[in-house]
Amino acid sequence: MTSAKTSVMTIVRTESLSRVYNPDTVPVHALRDVSIEIDEGEFTALRGPSGSGKTTLLNMIGGLDKPTEGKVFINDHEISNMKDGARIDFRLHNIGFVFQHYNLIPVFTAAENVAFIMMLQHRNKREIQERTDKLLRQVGLGDRQDARPAQLSGGQQQRVAVARALASEPRFILADEPTANLDTEAAMNLLDIMEKMNREQNITFVFSTHDQRVIDRARRVITMVDGAISQDETQHQS
Amino acid sequence: MKTLITLSWRNIWRHPARSGVLLAAVMAGLWAGVLTVGLVNGLMHQRIDYLIESEITHAQVHHPEFLAEGYSWLYLPDHEAISDWLAQDARVRSFTSRTLTDGMLQSPVKTAGVRIRGIDLTTERQTTNFHENLIVGDYLDTDIRNAIMIGERLASEHNVEIGNRVVLTFEDVENELISASFNIVGLFRSASADYDQRNVFIRSDEFNALLSETAVYHEIGIMLTDQALAGELVDELNAAFPNIHAQTWRQLSPELSMMVELGGVMVVLITVIIMTALAFGILNTMLMALFERMREIGVLISIGMSRGRVFGMIMLEAMMLTMAGAVGGMILATLSINYFKDRGLNLEMFAEGAAQIGWDHIIYPSLAMGEYLAILAVVIFITLVASVYPAYKGIRINPLDAARDA
Ligand SMILES: Nc1ncnc2c1ncn2[C@@H]1O[C@H](COP(=O)(O)OP(=O)(O)O)[C@@H](O)[C@H]1O
Ligand SMILES: [Mg+2]
Secondary structure, three states: OOHHHHOOOEEEEEEEEEEEEOOOOOOEEEEEEEOOEEEOOOEEEEEOOOOOOHHHHHHHHOOOOOOOEEEEEEOOEEOOOOOHHHHHHHHHHHEEEEOOOOOOOOOOOHHHHHHHHHHHOOOOHHHHHHHHHHHHHHOOOOOOOOOOHHHOOHHHHHHHHHHHHHHOOOOEEEEEOOOOOOOHHHHHHHHHHHHHHHHHHOOEEEEEEOOHHHHOOOOEEEEEEOOEEEEEEEOOOO | OHHHHHHHHHHHOOOHHHHHHHHHHHHHHHHHHHHHHHHHHHHHHHHHHHHHHHHHOOEEEEOOOHHHHOOOOOOOOOHHHHHHHHHOOOOEEEEEEEEEEEEEEEOOOOEEEEEEEEEOHHHHHHHOOHHHHEEEEOOOOOOOOOEEEEEHHHHHHHOOOOOOEEEEEEEOOOOOEEEEEEEEEEEEOOOOHHHHHHEEEEEHHHHHHHHOOOOOOOEEEEEEOOHHHHHHHHHHHHHHOOOOEEEEHHHHOHHHHHHHHHHHHHHHHHHHHHHHHHHHHHHHHHHHHHHOOHHHHHHHHHHOOOHHHHHHHHHHHHHHHHHHHHHHHHHHHHHHHHHHHHHOEEOHHHHHHHHHOOOOOEEOOOOOHHHHHHHHHHHHHHHHHHHHHHHHHHHOOOHHHHHOOO
């Protein structure tokens, strides 16, 4: 390790992660002995063919699922052995999620979707309002605050989802195939926003994708094959 | 919390038809239930008030054994002292002394056992409104000697009418058998056909002339300024006069006492029955709402909504939906009750049967605040019970299901 690297904080660290689905019937080894570190400020893509274990790995890092073997540390907290309730609370304060299907609350407006997570954090009303306003402007939806998800395009919904993920001031954001349902223009627009936040606010992003245009924009690309990491490279921005 | 309420409320209206049907069902159920409770309640209060005001009064005083035995020699000791005591008590609105004994009424047709009630016309009229039951003739206030007022029903059974004579036979205070003839001056009809068959009224001074050398009284009926004072007044009377037995209307009439208690049980019972039927509707609606939102709830748990809050959210949704219907139904019922409160609901069709057992055929429904609250408590309780299962299902959702490809 270089001295330059140690000055940066490691946010995520996994130790020999394995995940076996259906161990009693037809075992599926979705993850095999995965050890990675993700540092603060990274803009990292997780790529690999369908079924290679990207979602499984993101679920482990996000504390949505427990490994069969191995450990997951977020800022030196081991989340892989936390109780369910503690893990939910940990997610609320430390991890932002963006899903492939946007998954906004349909009865809430854009602003309410963003504000809700802060309400769960018991923040005060004024702070919630100001932050919601700021975030929606950052994702270019300052004028669509009162729109319901159904009134927004896929790209706009995903931008609301990014704003929601950021609202809780998490340590990092996990996005599982965030652009899979978007057309090229919307996908690039979303990437622009994420990149800008990463650059200007040092927000850490880890996203899975098999879209080459998205992979091209990542600074670090981790390639998975059959549940294991086959390649881990840092690429220079073009 | 406000956000959760907003969320729940909007979730309810995602399916206006489905929620609307449940809302309407709860509303209709509560309307019918509360109105029924109001009618039952009104009917019972009418019966209670009627019996208190026409005869029983708020409290009565007897010789300790009189009510069980009915003999004329079990008259009240200390009658004068008790009267003075009552006359000076501010809680006593009025009171009347009665001379009673069980005896036989004989007509040319047949003989029947009756209770002979010797009343004081002036004080009886001040204390009770039994005089309102007179349907023909005079309320004993005539110059005719040995006047008697009997039930219309008894008169027709004995085939006698006003102007006819009947013979009363009874034992005097010395245990001697006395017979005297009385002139029918009036016929009455109270709310109880049974009562009308078993009670006859004469003037107490004439009764006393036959019974005893000095005037004797077997009962004092007491009306108070407020019926709630009956308990304490009776206690004080019993303490002051150990030789007598004073009782409240509830002690005197187990029928009335039971009715008061039954009234309270009925409120809860009717509401429980209606709400239990509605509970299945609530359960069904909430399960449907839950199953179509599994993914959404999974997302909420993923982003950090605790399972406790998810549980609360589902319960809140059920509660708001049911309460909206319940409150709506209760408002409708209150309007209906208010409409009939003074006008009365005429059940003449069934009046013949009602009169037999001593009930009015016009019902004035009424419901007190406490009863509304009892109904609300039942609604809340059953809604909670009905939504526990959907809420439990909700918190068992695995957040991974949310992230999985649709
Ligand atoms: N819940 C599950 N039960 C059984 N097998 C699963 C489950 N989830 C994923 N798998 C399997 O695990 C492997 C990795 O899946 P996944 O992590 O979803 O890959 P990716 O996201 O890269 O497409 C696949 O073979 C998949 O079929
Ligand atoms: Mg996947």
